[in-house]
Amino acid sequence: MFRLVFTVALFAMTYGRQVAQSEGRIVEGKDAEIEDYPYQLSLEFLFHFCGASLIRPNVAVTAAYCTHKIDDYKPYLSVSAGSSLVHEGGQEANILNICSHPKYDSAILDYDVSVILLDQSFVLGARVQTIPLQPVNDEIPTGTVATVTGWGTLQENGSLPEKLQAVQVQKIEFSDCVELYSHHNKTVTDRMVCFGFTESGKDACKYDSGGPLVINGILVGLGSWEIGCAKPNQPGVYTKISHPEINSHINECLTKFE
Structure with missing residues (x-):
């Protein structure tokens, strides 16, 4: 128990400093149902600390910022899907492997992408779905x-x-x-x-x-x-x-x- 409490405290201090660099990222939004955004995932270390998206039943993509320097905490991390409420309901998986961009620059948050392999596949349905990636070199018009x-x-x-x-x-x-x-x-x-x-x-x-x-x-x-x-x-x-x-x-x- 002491080890877990110590780990939580250490993670909070370490990750808290990382978050303070950029304030992370919803202001003036509205309540949403997971059925409308079934690709949305929550990265959790007893508490929600980052978002992610499901791109394969057992693979998620997130920012490298969220996975930077967390190897020591990986056994305590989980990924949740399929619930509109954070920390309540839905499905849960653990993290098996993390594939961050080798050029990730934590100073300016460049190449800020990380792919996560889960220890099991989520069961797909109305509340859990994968999302396709934007094609390479596809450009979005200003104002979209x-x-x-x-x-x-x-x-x-x-x-x-x-x-x-x-x-x-x-x-x-x-x-x-x-x-x-x-x-x-x-x-x-x-x-x-x-x-x-x-x-x-x-x-x-x-x-x-x-x-x-x-x-x-x-x-x-x-x-x-x-x-x-x-x-x-x-x-x-x-x-x-x-x-x-x-x-x-x-x-x-x-x-x-x-």
Whole structure:
């Protein structure tokens, strides 16, 4: 028992510092039913700490930020699916293997993608489904609306919701996003795509990192970083699924797991 309590405390301190770098990522969203977003997963260490998406019955994709330096805690981690309520109902699996991008840069959260092999396949149905990946080099027009889901905080430094939240955000022109974040000495790379509103108000928030950004049933992004939550001129930055180096890494991990 002492070992478990100590491990929980150590994980909270270690991971808490990581989360503080980017505030993770739903503000001004609405309650959602898992049947409408059956690919949504929760990464848990006794508590929810990141989102993920199911891409095979036994494989999930999330941000490398969420799996960085957690090998020591892997025996205590789990992945939940099939419930609108966090920590209640649904199915659960443990983590068997983690395949993070070899170029992951924790300083600027570049190449922020990780593929997770589960120790068992989830039983697919109305509440649990896989989601296809956006094709490589596919580009989304500026202004296109996407949906972000998760159990992250309802506002910056706010409380975690019990029920899944969903919010719609629109794509920001890449050059505009680069310019906006240059004022904060933050780097936006080609492996990133930005969604939100310049006037802010709607956004993902803390503990939504790794969660899905979806357009027409296709996974186009993974919650990665931003400054704070829902602040003006600070849109959410997501790992770009269609980038060749991101897309190929996911597929290489899938091959490795076969």
